Amino acid sequence: MTTETYVLRLWCNQTDGPIVATVRDGTVYDITSKTAPLVSDIFEMDDPLTFVKSQSGRAVAQLDEVLSGTAKTVKLLAPCDTQAIKAAGVTFVASMVERVIEERAAGDAQLADQIRQQVTEAIGANLKDIQPGSVLAEKAKQALMAQDLWSQYLEVGIGPDAEIFSKSQSLSAVAHGDHVGLHPMSNWNNPEPELVLAVSSKGKIIGATLGNDVNLRDVEGRSALLLSKAKDNNASCAIGPMIRLFDDEFTLDQLMQQTLTLRISGEDGFELSETCEMSQISRDPRNLVIQTVGGHHQYPDGFMLFLGTPFAPTKDRGAPGMGFTHHMNDVVSISTPLLGELRNPVARSNDCPPWTFGPRALMRNLAARGLI
Incomplete structure (x- = not known):
């Protein structure tokens, strides 16, 4: 028996609307109720975990069928609703450096490789162990500004x-x-x-x-x-x-x-x-x-x-x-x-x-x- 606790949403043909569900031993159970018709209702509870575990629910499909899209009466939805x-x-x-590259290439992919080498050599390794908002980050900012390498993406990356x-x-x-x-x-x-x-x-x-x-x-x-x-x-x-x-x-x-x-x-x-x-x-x-x-x-x-x-x-x-x-x-x-x-x-x-x-x-x- 699995101990993991999941929450998912499905479009249910029988109810002609979305349902809130959970999984037990490979079976998906509809746990929609007046108490919690929404996933967001469950997550606003003091103890969402206990609530989901305590709901008996109604079996609607096998999980493997839901994930493969072969279930006959339900279809998987994104697991959040009104959040x-x-x-x-x-x-x-890595992604911070790529954002700087995008900015300097002005959206032109043909320039990216050349700029990548320049930017990575200048800032890539230097920023790896810097804690955002730290004194060291501020020093790195001043040094990069002096080299005309500061960017709005670095501001949110290490600022x-x-x-x-x-x-x-x-x-x-x-x-x-x-x-x-x-x-x-x-x-x-x-x-x-x-x-x-x-x-x-x-x-x-x-x-x-x-x-x-x-x-x-x-x-x-x-x-x-x-x-x-x-x-x-x-x-x-x-x-x-x-x-x-x-x-x-x-x-x-x-x-x-x-x-x-x-x-x-x-x-x-x-x-x-x-x-x-x-x-x-x-x-x-x-x-x-x-x-x-x-x-x-x-x-x-x-x-x-x-x-x-x-x-x-x-x-x-x-x-x-x-x-x-x-x-x-x-x-x-x-x-x-x-x-x-x-x-x-x-x-x-x-x-x-x-x-x-x-x-x-x-x-x-x-x-x-x-x-x-």
Whole structure:
């Protein structure tokens, strides 16, 4: 018998609406109730773990069928609902350096390789062990400014204030197995594999899952003011497959010692496989939560927080020096042993199913089912 505790969401044909579910011994159980018709309701409880464990529920499918998309009566949804979807950026040195490269290349992939060598030699190794916001970080800032190498991305990478931005709208995230979307204006882009924390309105970290914070390098590289256009597009945020709740045997500290794996497979035969240790993160996830919520900002329904990516794929795909960019129908796999695998094929945002089921539709659906 497994001891892990999971929360997931499914679209259920029988109820013609979303349900909250958990997993026991490979079977998925519907635990939706008037007490907790939403995942966010559970996470606002004093003891979400005990509540989920105590619900008997109704068996609806086998987990392997849900994950493979072969279940007949239910379909997997992103595991969050009314929570805000936030993201921390530039929390790993490798991705921090790549952001500087994007900025200096002004979104032109052809210039990236040349700039990468220059920037990596100048700042890459020097920033590896610097604690953000420290005296040493301030000294590094002054030295880099003297070399005309300071950047707004370095400011949030090693400065006292983390980059926290709104990744996507509540309910807009796509699930494991769905297509992730790239804005049609982008020709230089990549996946951003990340751990995603589930956090209550009081700042309590409830659990974790996987996410793909899809990145448009050419768009954001032209101007940081285009961040929203680069990040928040139809199907550009994938979360899942399930949220694993923290308990005595699964802790945040344990999770942050895990290896995260990225795999990309293309119809052109392109294959990429990279791993990264989450222990390389430059900011404590707890501090990222503190910088997100508190007296300065409230999230009444809680929030999902992307922790930033350790990956910045640079393997050439095509002409030497052009680096990596997605092709349509690439399959992106993000995995870690403690959370499973989030897998999504790639398409243009305008070719992905449009997002139509927002908060208003959710409330009407729950009301019609007598749940609120």
